Amino acid sequence: KAGVTQTPRYLIKTRGQQVTLSCSPISGHRSVSWYQQTPGQGLQFLFEYFSETQRNKGNFPGRFSGRQFSNSRSEMNVSTLELGDSALYLCASSLMSGRETQYFGPGTRLLVL
């Protein structure tokens, strides 16, 4: 079974631009969660989507948003990029929401100049 895939793997943007990242979960998995990883703050939870609905949200500004499609694929969008948004963005999928084990993709590395 294929793992979690994320595209693109690397991205360079400038301040003020917006960016969209994509995540395809493991086949059959219906929950997708997004995490941001930075050297300073470590791994932080952004949000979780299940059945096309946002189930849970971390403590990030409204510039960070996401959505999930009927095939469980998810996108995450960051508007008005700031230098501090430079990070590795990781997507994780699980069968259901809640206590299920999460499996991670390779991540998208975003550099904001």
Place this chain on the structure above:
Amino acid sequence: AQSVTQLDSQVPVFEEAPVELRCNYSSSVSVYLFWYVQYPNQGLQLLLKYLSGSTLVKGINGFEAEFNKSQTSFHLRKPSVHISDTAEYFCAVKGSQGNLIFGKGTKLSVKP
């Protein structure tokens, strides 16, 4: 609030030596605990998990961890490490909303 503390940010060890990576958690709800490994420029790979049952959990690549409720710990161990085990290791607890709460990570460096 739930939290995870990884007591060592870096652990250097020689090849074939045993290693223990320490993790303590704080949680007021049922505890689901995980260890993930991250190799350079990669995502997180699940090493092992504790959901319930036996407190000694075996994972991939020869790693194991022991859940200790009284000490609120979930330390990761391997009896003999290899160069290929060099990576960053993250301990995590499931939050009450289902999201993972991670520790700051421990960088394991295995030297020949």
